[in-house]
Amino acid sequence: MPPAHINQLVIPPKSSTPVSFAENIRAYINENLPTHADAFRTDIEALDRLRSNALTGIEQQASQKIEALQTYLLHLLLLIKRLPPSTPPRLPYSPPFPPASFALTAPLPPAESNFHWEICNVMWNLGAAWSARAGEEGRKTSEALGRAKRAFESAAGLYRTLRTDQLPALQEALGKTKPLPIDLTESWLEVAERLMLVQAQECFWQAAVAGGNMKNVTIAKLALAVAELYESVNQAMFVASPPISDSFPTAWLSHIEVKRSHFFAAAQFRQASADGEAHKYGDEIARLHLAAALVKKGSAEAKRGVSQLVTNDIASLSKAINESTSRAERDNDLIYHQDVPAASSLPPIQARNVTAPAPIDGWKDPRRVLGSMLFEQLMPWAVTRAILIYQERKKEWLEDQIVLKDEELEQTATRTLQELNLPAALDALERPTGLPPSLLGKAEEVRKAGGVKRVQALFADVVKLGGSNSKLLDDAYDILDLEASEDEGLRASGLPVDRPLSQEANADLIEQASRYSKLMQQARESDEQVLAKWEEWEEIIEKLEQDEDALEEYVPSVGAGSQRDSSQYQPMVHVRQLRILLESLDDLKENRRRLRSQARHSIATDPNGETDIVHKAELLGMDNLEPEMFEDLIQSLMSKLEVWSDKMNDQAELLSGRLDEIREENLLFEELTLNDPVMKERERALQELDVAYHRYSEVLGNLTEGLNFYNGMAQYLNDLRENCKAWARDRRAEAEHLRSLQHQPAPAPSAPAALVPPASPTFRSIRTQQADLVASPSAADTRRSSYGLPASNSQSWSDGSPPSHPSSNIRVLSLAPDLPPPDSLEWQELPPLQPPTSSTKSKGKGGPRKGY
Known part of the structure; x- marks a missing residue:
């Protein structure tokens, strides 16, 4: 409602609870900048004081808060250039007109962790303060009306700038699909802007009328x-x-x-x-x-x-x-x-509009108004962000162009050797009996890792955690389903239900649960693939983890009579050549490892890129920077890294040529050893055990990743279930409140209409005022006299004293002797009385009035 002394509306402010920025700002500085946060202790404390001064007690002294709010706003406009928008903690702001709520606990006010959110709400309150300033001005002099007009125009300027400038930035920061409070929508702000403008125009009109000229x-x-x-x-x-x-x-x-x-x-x-x-x-x-x-x-x-x-x-x-x-x-x-x-x-009359939204002082250049700013020595977050983008791209480039390329080359080499049955074929020929040392080493690794029992235990843990997570998700869905059934029952009961349907009210929870459900389904499919891989190789892996005697029994040996003098046996020539080529593969692998290490060290320690970004920021000016301004420079810096990818491509060409040589040499080797079945069986067994070792390592890594996923997912699913419980509790409390309203006694009894004579006091009118008749005798006598009835000690009352009502203390009157008998035609029907308007408040939005 407007102030008592004016006939215009004043927009109420949005209240907020005290919040400190200290912890979040210190964490950002310590994690992202070389400077310690203690260097900015004074700035952090000053920022907290600015917020407190701007928002504390704004309901009582809104007009006195303009300077504090203006100062805080301008500092925020500069601060958002120095710190990421997502730096602050959650900043709650209650709506200007809180909606009615039937929940047992008051709903939490909207809150976001974003400087754009803070700026929008501070601008809102600054506009409210200007409207209150206009409300505090008198309306008796042209000077006061002029000040009120300018104050309303300043408020209109705040709401227009908020709507056209800051609101899109807030929506972009929070995500275009995230709903904003109704008072921070474009439609609401447009209403606020127009309301301020019309009241400014009204002030000018009033001054024109009062002037008389x-x-x-x-x-x-x-x-x-x-x-x-x-x-x-x-x-x-x-x-x-x-x-x-x-x-x-x-x-x-x-x-x-x-x-x-x-x-x-x-x-x-x-x-x-x-x-x-x-x-x-x-x-x-x-x-x-x-x-x-x-x-x-x-x-x-x-x-x-x-x-x-x-x-x-x-x-x-x-x-x-x-x-x-x-x-x-x-x-x-x-x-x-x-x-x-x-x-x-x-x-027609031609309207003449003399108002326009006033620009915000210092909006384009806050430094001009403030003189100095907080965190002036802090690197602008756009520069920090550009450096982080550059560093992230370097890491991604290193991973894609060097690390993954190296791993792909190694996988190509391993796959080629497995297809050629190398080096198992060479081991079988060189060692017709016994086991190769490389195979014994791999078997020892499997035993030390826990062997089959370790994998089986991990599978059990994955299944257990996966089932637990599925139970959490099912619980969340069950809670929402149960509430939906209860809501359908409430609506089917015939009660007037002025609230959204369950599927509308819980849309965010359902969307979150659906997203988690898809992740869980993908995880189950991955688990099935890992299990299939394990079942395919489990039997061979069991043999691999056995002792040396069992392995020798599994791998066939060529009989002593089959052994030949290596100097006279022609395939050994190709064996020696293949061994040389295989050793060269190890040399190439080592070269790639050194190349990876050198590239990682060079990229991590090169300071030139960061220096170039800072130098460009200084040239552009530190106060109006965006990360996009450094895109061209970052691309130019990234192009300098191609020298390392060229070296890795050279290694790829060397590996490809070496593998071609191995294929050709192995083809000659196989032509000479094709007709020795015992040798072929030995080769197969050795190769099978070698592949089993690699499969064991893969499965072990897959299961470890699965456990980490399910452990992390459990926390998200538990939070979802608790959120569903809290939401369902509020909905049930709301439903219970609606039922209680339905069962409350009517403010006035709805007894059948009585028959009364015209212009005479009625017995029914007295019965509908039961609360009055229960009061003390002196008060009752006063009310009786106002109704034109005899006092309580009058002989007109039956039996000299009023009898008690069976179910209450209501006194019952006998008919006055001057009234006609009940069956007289002089009585007429009285329409049912309506409940007193002052005793009942409209509930919710559906009522005719909210009682503001």
Whole structure:
């Protein structure tokens, strides 16, 4: 509601709880910058003081907070260039008009961890402070009205800049799909801006009227501009999609409608005066009739909770219109005899708007107003972000172009050797009996890692954790399903339910659960693939982890008679050549390992890139930087890393050539050893055990990753389940409240209508006032006298004392002796009494009035 001494609306501020930035800012500085956070202790403390001064006690002293809010806002505009927007903790802001809630606990106010969110809400409160400043100005002098007009225009400028500049930045920072509070939507802010502008125009109109020097035709144009602006406010409220009218107090809606009618009528009234001065007496009367119809509509709306000043204003206008109409009609009938035209044929009034949103002082250049800024020695976050982007791209490049390339080359070499059955074929020929040392070493590694039992235990842990996570997700779905069933039952009971359907209210929770469900399904599919791989190789891995005697028994040996003199055995020539080629593969692998190490060290320790970014920032100016400004420089720096990828490509060519040589040599080797079945079986067994070792390592790594995934996922799923529980509790409390409202006794009993004689006190009217009759005798006597009834000690009461009601202490009256008998035709039916308007408040948005 507006202040008692003015007839205009003041936007209320949004309250917030005390919050300190210290912990989050210190963490950012210590984690991302070489400077320790203690170097900025004074700046951090000053920022906390600025927020406290700007937001503490704003409800009581809003007009005195303009300077504090302005200073804090300008520091934020500079600070957001120095720190990432996501730096602050969660910053809660309650809505200006809190909605009714039936939950047992009050809903938490909207809160976000973002400087853009803080800036938007501070701008909101600064606009509210300017509107309160306008409300504190008097309305009796032109100087005070001028100050009020400028204050309203400043508020309008705040809300326009918030709507057009900061709101898109906030939506971009939080995500375009994230819903914002209704009071931070474009439609709501447009209403606030228009409301401030129309009240500024109204101040100018009031000053023009009070001055007494302006012509009626000019005042009419000013009044029409006020009316049209109020009309635009009304349209913005009801035409918005989705509608936002329910987010305003109903008294505000009535206020705006009354003002709209008032100023449309005032414009016609003033133009009628101008027409009379111009001897257009017929037009004068037509406009007065039009003004009377408009003011009548506004007077009817004024009965719906608007301030007394607004009601008095329109009543005064109505009186003036009626007096002018009587005078004009009398003069025209007696003297002028001009025809009164239809209202539609009257020349239109040209509105004259003299207001515009005022720019925010210091918005474009906060330093000019502040002089100095906080965190001036802190590297702008855009520069820090550009450096981090460069570092991340270097890491990604190193991973993709060097590390992964090296791993792909190693996999290619391993796969080629497995296809060629190398070096197992060479081991089988060189060692026709016994086991190769390389195989014995691999078997020892498997035994030390835990062998088959280790993998089986990991599988059991993965299954257990996966089932536990699935149970958490199922619990969350069950909670939502149960609440949905309860909501359907509540609606089926016939109770009026003014709240969203479950599938609408829990959409965010369902979307989150669906996302987790997809992740869990992907994890189960991965588990099945790992299990299939394990089942395929489990039997061979069991043999690999056995002792040396068991392995020798599994791997066939070539009989002593089959052994040949290596110097006279032709395949040994190719064996020696293949061994040389295989050793060269090891040399290439070592070369790639050194290349990886050198590239990683060079990329990690090269400071030139960061230095170049900082130098460009200094050239551009530190206060207006964005990470995108450094994109070209980053790409140029990244191109310098190609020298390392060229070296890795050279290694790839060397490996490809070496593998081709091995294939050719192995083909000659196989042609000479093709007809030795015992040797082939030995080769197969050795190769099978070698592959089993690699599969064991893969499965072990896959299961470890799976455990880490399920352990991390458990926390997210548990949080989801708890959120579902809390949401369902609030919904049940809300439903219980709706049921309790249905079962509450009516404010007045709905007994069958009684028959009463005309203009006589009725027995039914007394029975409906049960609470009054229960009161003390002295108070009851007072009320009885007001009803025209005898006192409690009167002989008119039956038996000398009122008897007690069976179910209450209500006293029952006997019929007065002067009333007709009950079956007399003199009695008439009385319509049911309505509950007293002062004893019942409308609930929710569906009621006619919210009681603001």
